Amino acid sequence: MARTILIIDDDNESREVVREALDGRGFQFLEAENGDAAIELISTHDIDVATVDVMLPGTDGIEVLRRMKELKPDTQVVMLTGLNAVDTAVEAMRLGALDYLTKPIRLKELRVVIDRAIEQKKLSEERDEWRRQAARLSGRLLGRSPAMQRIFHMIEQVAPTSSTVLITGETGTGKDQVAREIHEQSRRNNKPLIKVDCASLPESLLESELFGHIKGSFTGAIKDRKGRFEMADGGTIFLDEIGEMSASAQQRLLRILQDSELERVGSSTTIHVDVRVIAATNRDLAQRIIEKKFREDLYYRLRVVQIQIPPLRERREDIPLLAQAFLKRYTEETQKQADEFSDDVMEIFYSYPWPGNVRELQHAVEHAVIFARNRQIEPRDLPPEISAGQTPLFVSKEEPVHQDGKNILIPLGMPLEEAELEIIRQTLTSVGGNKEEAARVLGLSRSSLYRRLPKLREGEETA
Numbered sequence: 001m002a003r004t005i006l007i008i009d010d011d012n013e014s015r016e017v018v019r020e021a022l023d024g025r026g027f028q029f030l031e032a033e034n035g036d037a038a039i040e041l042i043s044t045h046d047i048d049v050a051t052v053d054v055m056l057p058g059t060d061g062i063e064v065l066r067r068m069k070e071l072k073p074d075t076q077v078v079m080l081t082g083l084n085a086v087d088t089a090v091e092a093m094r095l096g097a098l099d100y101l102t103k104p105i106r107l108k109e110l111r112v113v114i115d116r117a118i119e120q121k122k123l124s125e126e127r128d129e130w131r132r133q134a135a136r137l138s139g140r141l142l143g144r145s146p147a148m149q150r151i152f153h154m155i156e157q158v159a160p161t162s163s164t165v166l167i168t169g170e171t172g173t174g175k176d177q178v179a180r181e182i183h184e185q186s187r188r189n190n191k192p193l194i195k196v197d198c199a200s201l202p203e204s205l206l207e208s209e210l211f212g213h214i215k216g217s218f219t220g221a222i223k224d225r226k227g228r229f230e231m232a233d234g235g236t237i238f239l240d241e242i243g244e245m246s247a248s249a250q251q252r253l254l255r256i257l258q259d260s261e262l263e264r265v266g267s268s269t270t271i272h273v274d275v276r277v278i279a280a281t282n283r284d285l286a287q288r289i290i291e292k293k294f295r296e297d298l299y300y301r302l303r304v305v306q307i308q309i310p311p312l313r314e315r316r317e318d319i320p321l322l323a324q325a326f327l328k329r330y331t332e333e334t335q336k337q338a339d340e341f342s343d344d345v346m347e348i349f350y351s352y353p354w355p356g357n358v359r360e361l362q363h364a365v366e367h368a369v370i371f372a373r374n375r376q377i378e379p380r381d382l383p384p385e386i387s388a389g390q391t392p393l394f395v396s397k398e399e400p401v402h403q404d405g406k407n408i409l410i411p412l413g414m415p416l417e418e419a420e421l422e423i424i425r426q427t428l429t430s431v432g433g434n435k436e437e438a439a440r441v442l443g444l445s446r447s448s449l450y451r452r453l454p455k456l457r458e459g460e461e462t463a
């Protein structure tokens with residue numbers, strides 16, 4: 001998605017300077033030569049970053065900034081001011097501008113600031129998305145499997161403490177949700193829960209994002225800035241995808257865990273913070289340690305308490321409960337009448353391997369509710385890759401899957417017994433139905449092949 005930059009300046013040439021400095025980086029540009037035109041554009045377009053000249057005729061830059069923050073608080077604003085207007089710049093920062101640059105604009109500085117503004121915009125989108133999800137899923141963590149029961153119990157025990165928690169599990173197993181639950185059940189729940197996705201930030205920004213920086217510590221560090229740890233003071237920080245942290249960020253993190261202290265990037269002043277750390281990863285940290293990508297001492301610090309969430313396919317007992325809860329949620333949201341799953345759908349849900357875990361199940365239900373034709377949800381309402389799991393035995397005789405005659409395709413997660421039948425079926429197809437030949441190819445006696453054929457036919461009838 002192309003990011004949109006709005007350039008607000010009454011001077012043609014100044015606008016051109018900005019546009020040219022940022023040219024060739026895939027941005028879309030909009031321009032306005034006065035405040036009113038700018039405000040119009042802001043309300044009608046999705047703008048990621050605006051550069052605002054302070055000295056505009058009519059509605060001035062500060063007023064534009066104020067309106068912009070009301071209309072679209074997420075839009076990042078960079079003020080451009082004359083050298084003699086530093087007071088205004090300070091006022092602008094107070095009103096929520098990300099930064100200011102003094103004219104004449106230095107191109108390199110502008111680029112750095114714009115990049116940072118885009119990063120900031122992405123972060124706030126992510127935070128929004130997370131908040132939306134959290135609000136929408138104010139529903140609790142569900143599960144009746146023994147594994148989930150154990151997890152509930154652990155959450156209850158660990159939440160009131162300030163222990164560091166490491167949550168591991170494949171993507172979509174509920175790591176975010178468990179982190180939220182721990183925070184909610186803790187005494188810190190009236191203080192912020194701040195999430196940082198360590199994988200989505202470039203290494204260069206992660207450290208300053210987490211620990212803050214002081215003015216001048218690197219190009220683009222135009223003012224002092226608090227990091228997320230300081231923002232989370234008194235509350236909880238959730239470090240997602242911790243396996244992706246750089247070595248020096250790991251070092252700083254270790255210091256926080258040991259001494260509750262940090263220094264902002266570029267500073268030697270020690271700041272004390274009281275933050276509970278919850279970390280999550282879908283990677284094998286032990287492996288990362290062997291590869292020397294993750295500090296062993298940090299690993300032991302983090303996993304004081306470890307919550308391991310098994311993949312959904314290993315706790316299928318949770319599927320009906322989750323599916324039902326998601327169904328209720330989405331029918332309420334969409335006002336659709338669908339309120340139950342057909343037996344066939346439940347069977348598919350049971351046998352499908354769910355590589356995307358609970359998240360995939362949730363999306364499947366959402367999809368099904370949208371496409372449901374009747375009160376009862378049918379396999380055809382499911383996303384195709386999932387409903388295909390309904391008929392794993394079905395291979396059209398006209399179109400053998402293994403056209404080169406060499407490979408047999410077995411979907412991941414197909415039960416062994418069915419896979420065996422599938423192998424037989426595809427072999428038969430490839431030899432034109434010649435059972436003797438098929439038996440030979442499979443290394444079976446004719447009689448053992450014949451014994452399996454009735455099952456094959458059964459499969460066809462239900463398919």
Ligand SMILES: Nc1ncnc2c1ncn2[C@@H]1O[C@H](COP(=O)(O)OP(=O)(O)O)[C@@H](O)[C@H]1O
Nearest residue numbers: 137140141142171172173174175176177358359
């Ligand atoms: N046990 C559960 N009960 C209810 N909802 C769940 C459960 N596990 C996961 N979810 C939901 O599934 C989706 C994915 O979970 P998330 O916590 O984002 O997974 P992860 O962080 O492991 O990728 C979220 O919408 C979450 O609310």
Ligand SMILES: [Mg+2]
Nearest residue numbers: 172175176240
């Ligand atoms: Mg997650």
